[in-house]
Amino acid sequence: MKKIFTLFLNLAGLGIFSLLAQENTENNSGQITGNFQTDAQYYIEDQSIGATAVKEYMLVNSWANFIYSNQNFSAGFRYEGYMNTLLGYPNSGGINDGIGIPFRWAMFSKDDLEITVGNFYEQFGNGLVLRSYEEKMLGVDNALDGFRIKYQLFKGINLTGLIAKQRYYWNHGPGIIRGFDGTIQINEVFQSLEESSLRLNIGGSFVSKFQHEGHPLYNLPDNVAAMSGRIMIRYKNFDINSEYAYKFNDPSLDNSYIFKPGQALLINTSYAKKGLGIVLSTKWVDNMAFRSDRNASLTDLNINQLPEITKNHIYVLPAFYPYATQPNGEWGAKAEIMYKIPKNTLLGGKYGTNVSLNYSRAHDIKKTQINDSTPVFPPASGTYGYNTKFFSIGDKLYFQDINFEISKKWSKKILSNFSYVYLIYNYDVLRGITGHGNVYAHIGIVDMTYKFENSSALKTEIQHMFTKQDEGSWVLGMIEYSLPGWFFTVFDNWNYGNPESKKHYYSIGFGHISGGTRIQLSYGKQRAGVMCIGGVCRNVPASNGVFVSISSTF
Amino acid sequence: MKYIKFAVISFLLGMFATSCDIIEEPYTKEGVFVWHGRKILIYDFTGHKCGNCPRAHETINSLINIYDEAVIPIAIHCTAFARVTGSDSTQPYYYDFRTDIGDYLGGRMTEPGYYGELTLPIGLVNNLAKEKLLSHTAWPTEVAKFISSFPEYLIEIQPEYSNENDIVKADIKVKTSVTNSRKIALTVFIIEEHIINWQTDYNKTPKDIPNYEHNHVLRAGFNGAWGEVIKNNTNVTVLGDEYTKSYSITKGNDWKIQNCFIVAFVYDVDTYEVLQAEMIKVQ
Numbered sequence: 001m002k003k004i005f006t007l008f009l010n011l012a013g014l015g016i017f018s019l020l021a022q023e024n025t026e027n028n029s030g031q032i033t034g035n036f037q038t039d040a041q042y043y044i045e046d047q048s049i050g051a052t053a054v055k056e057y058m059l060v061n062s063w064a065n066f067i068y069s070n071q072n073f074s075a076g077f078r079y080e081g082y083m084n085t086l087l088g089y090p091n092s093g094g095i096n097d098g099i100g101i102p103f104r105w106a107m108f109s110k111d112d113l114e115i116t117v118g119n120f121y122e123q124f125g126n127g128l129v130l131r132s133y134e135e136k137m138l139g140v141d142n143a144l145d146g147f148r149i150k151y152q153l154f155k156g157i158n159l160t161g162l163i164a165k166q167r168y169y170w171n172h173g174p175g176i177i178r179g180f181d182g183t184i185q186i187n188e189v190f191q192s193l194e195e196s197s198l199r200l201n202i203g204g205s206f207v208s209k210f211q212h213e214g215h216p217l218y219n220l221p222d223n224v225a226a227m228s229g230r231i232m233i234r235y236k237n238f239d240i241n242s243e244y245a246y247k248f249n250d251p252s253l254d255n256s257y258i259f260k261p262g263q264a265l266l267i268n269t270s271y272a273k274k275g276l277g278i279v280l281s282t283k284w285v286d287n288m289a290f291r292s293d294r295n296a297s298l299t300d301l302n303i304n305q306l307p308e309i310t311k312n313h314i315y316v317l318p319a320f321y322p323y324a325t326q327p328n329g330e331w332g333a334k335a336e337i338m339y340k341i342p343k344n345t346l347l348g349g350k351y352g353t354n355v356s357l358n359y360s361r362a363h364d365i366k367k368t369q370i371n372d373s374t375p376v377f378p379p380a381s382g383t384y385g386y387n388t389k390f391f392s393i394g395d396k397l398y399f400q401d402i403n404f405e406i407s408k409k410w411s412k413k414i415l416s417n418f419s420y421v422y423l424i425y426n427y428d429v430l431r432g433i434t435g436h437g438n439v440y441a442h443i444g445i446v447d448m449t450y451k452f453e454n455s456s457a458l459k460t461e462i463q464h465m466f467t468k469q470d471e472g473s474w475v476l477g478m479i480e481y482s483l484p485g486w487f488f489t490v491f492d493n494w495n496y497g498n499p500e501s502k503k504h505y506y507s508i509g510f511g512h513i514s515g516g517t518r519i520q521l522s523y524g525k526q527r528a529g530v531m532c533i534g535g536v537c538r539n540v541p542a543s544n545g546v547f548v549s550i551s552s553t554f
Numbered sequence: 555m556k557y558i559k560f561a562v563i564s565f566l567l568g569m570f571a572t573s574c575d576i577i578e579e580p581y582t583k584e585g586v587f588v589w590h591g592r593k594i595l596i597y598d599f600t601g602h603k604c605g606n607c608p609r610a611h612e613t614i615n616s617l618i619n620i621y622d623e624a625v626i627p628i629a630i631h632c633t634a635f636a637r638v639t640g641s642d643s644t645q646p647y648y649y650d651f652r653t654d655i656g657d658y659l660g661g662r663m664t665e666p667g668y669y670g671e672l673t674l675p676i677g678l679v680n681n682l683a684k685e686k687l688l689s690h691t692a693w694p695t696e697v698a699k700f701i702s703s704f705p706e707y708l709i710e711i712q713p714e715y716s717n718e719n720d721i722v723k724a725d726i727k728v729k730t731s732v733t734n735s736r737k738i739a740l741t742v743f744i745i746e747e748h749i750i751n752w753q754t755d756y757n758k759t760p761k762d763i764p765n766y767e768h769n770h771v772l773r774a775g776f777n778g779a780w781g782e783v784i785k786n787n788t789n790v791t792v793l794g795d796e797y798t799k800s801y802s803i804t805k806g807n808d809w810k811i812q813n814c815f816i817v818a819f820v821y822d823v824d825t826y827e828v829l830q831a832e833m834i835k836v837q
Contacts, residue, residue, distance in 0.1 A: 113558070113562060151559075161565055216586065217583060217586050219581055219583055220577070222575055223575045248574045251581075259577055369732060373704055374732065375704050375706070378731075380704050381588070382590075383581065
């Protein structure tokens, strides 16, 4: 039966593509667009910060996209080269090293139909059950490789179906992913509601992965499914976006091979009007790691992504302790208020003043034993695992971030940004180690920019972090001078509070931007740490060396 | 175009219809052994003049072959089978394997110990209650009962030995894995491997073996035969609760410290069930 089903899919998919291709008789030369980027680092050994050299002296990550578009047809590929992979990027055993074309695709759209073959990225809803994406900064690329059909059944009703394998460096992961998503935009479906102030969208997703079981000990499911339902309501200035996801039994390395189903709930609400924005969010996650290989780890082969609701800090020092999503169980909440003090007031001044207050917090969830003899932690492999009540909140604090920011334009020439951040960071949980304890960090930031008459600008940053934990306190000073097409930067990050060694991490560099091309050259030292984007993290090793980055689009 | 729409919708719904397998208990495949870290303690009451005791030693060896570090045996020399012939080391059975704890538990000469009159070989598997004494032929079955269960406690042993004063120290940390309200005690022994000496073996000819390898031999206890109560049943222990204890003893003159191991185990004082055991080399 499975063979018949697979044959049907192939015939259906290829047949449709062939039919549509025949209809595309118009001849047009089309256009080619693309982009290129190369990041290279020359490594110098520096024992004072734990930086190592590499045998190659220099490592280079490069890639280029080429996209051909002609009316309703487009195709492209990405040529990538990691010779060899920059340190810190996922590359266990050199698995990422090499050159080739791991991403190639063709897409045809006709009327209400869009067909993609080859590689593609896709996200269903908020990504709780499916998010395929690329993030070069993290070295994450879980592109899908297969077939995808998008179809607008009626006005306001959009369907997506896909079947694919997932990119695993230069190969594919072992699993097959099948997915379906439907979105109904109520205001478009019903003409009478088109002009309504109340906007309503609903959607649902179903994703299933197949991986042959073959486990020596456990009766694992070959097929694991996850599904979600979502709703988006907008009424005038209010907006609510919520999604609930459920995953059936999925024993894996992530959850220590327990058979408990997973659940996740995400609620984002916001209110916005001129000069005021309020955001309230919460999420609750239990056992929702979902990968196309049950034995995968780190950033490999994730089918879904559980969005973070903590703030992604752009300044260096608060980004030392970023929150990493905990798919095995977490509760989080965020409240953020952004207010612009009107101009021509005492506090607003001539140009107005932007203030924002952000608070976020993450905890574990309450887990109880399934019986008197089965432990909750570490999870008991080959069992149901544990019990938990929906939306239960545990006592263990994972993360807390309170930050306050004031952005003020003093004159046409002077801009400023002042920030205060207080972080509580559960180092053991968020870094996956033991015995380190929480980090409590107070961070103050002063960011001033002075614009000169000749369109050049001088930007200075002073950041200070006070903490008694981890490596102690830091102070950072940065000066950046920019003029049209050029920028020059120098900074020093001094770990003056380190009881073992008061290290300096300095850097000097410059860059040139012309048209679509950007070239940057810098020399400096980088502290070992963690980089997170969207709650997904990778380790960043200490390094000392010369860094070159060139990017261009055409 | 109607056909295309039909095919597209069929394709999309086909994706949707591809569902999942829901697994019901048992989650473990039949006939396989899954070890979750619970270590099984075996008291092997033995004696160097006991001609059938090497059969029990063979049983232990076969259990170690199967379960490796999951089995922690302790050979307790006792009863009249542990008697010595004298202090002349040129004579057979001169070496005295006996200990105060062995005498107390198994008896010395004809004087019965806590467990009464013992017919060697006999032993206890993960339960110290008198009524749990078992012939060695029953030990594999008993080990199998416990081996796939979860450890309610985890034990960490930090050993230390000083050449200067021959003091052996053991810092023990007992961590709770499963919430419970048991009354538990911690017992800490020192054992020695690879002692070459005489042993009677009725399956061999001659039956007196001069260079028999005695393993897991109980040398002494850090805190007595029954250890020390570290938690009462009036307290509920929750996940992560820890108990730490430190003990020390003086090394015996005839112990080879490089072959010595510290064994620590916790047991339920009411049921005598051994909840977890751990073993680590002194040096």
